[in-house]
Amino acid sequence: MFMAVSLCEALSVQKKPPDYVVRGFLFHWKTLLHENVKMEILCSVRSYRLTKPRIPHKEKETSDMDVNKTTADMSAADATKKMGSVRYLTVTAMLSAVAVILAAFDFPIPFLIPSFIKMDLSELPALVGAFSMGPVCGVLICLIKNLIHLATTSTGGVGELSNFILGAAFVLPAGLIYRHKKTKKNAVVGSLSGALIMGIVSIFSNYILVYPVYYNFMPKETILAAYQAIVPSVDSILQCLIYFNFPFTIIKGLLSAIVTLLIYKHLSPILKGTNHR
16 A cells, blocks of 8 residues: 555655565555455356356256156056046946946838837947947947846847847947048938838848858748738848848837937937036
């Protein structure tokens, strides 16, 4: 401080300051400059040390949050998938039970078809299942229904096999068409297509599979005579299947389709578990 004052006084009187004053001032100034630079470096290092650990810590915290969020999302997805599987099995079992009950309430249609061929609406629950849970569900309902009916079969399982084939031929195309675009129009188109396919398949399944087994219990002539009692002009089993069984099977499918279209809108929220929304 003394050096600075002396230097200022010498300059104010415009005379050359002593050498010791100039050297002292320069040394003092250099010392101050060195201390300032050193202080700035220390502050910079301290600031860097303080801020450096925060970046990875924040990243780690964010990473942990992302992992926890991903785990939570996966857990929720697994829970939803599990609930969906439970509902799928429950609906399939419930509709299969209804199909078994409806199969027990079959009835003949006199003057239209021989009395040993009976009408039932056991494909109705299978069609409902195909629309609500998918075509595979409808096929499973047909399978379970006929497996249960094997306990009281009188055809050695051939009748049940034919019924399963016809039921699957009905609900599978109907369910596939409806699943493509879930509209009322597609439900109608799918049902009509399924009924037509079931009618066509019934001709071949009965002629190749079912009736040859029936011949062991009832002579072929007796079966033909039952058809001729309604339409005397038929003279072969294949003709009978085309004239009688084909339209009968289509009508059977259409009846199930009509009832399904009437009740499905009310049943769908319950079956899918969306009625609470």
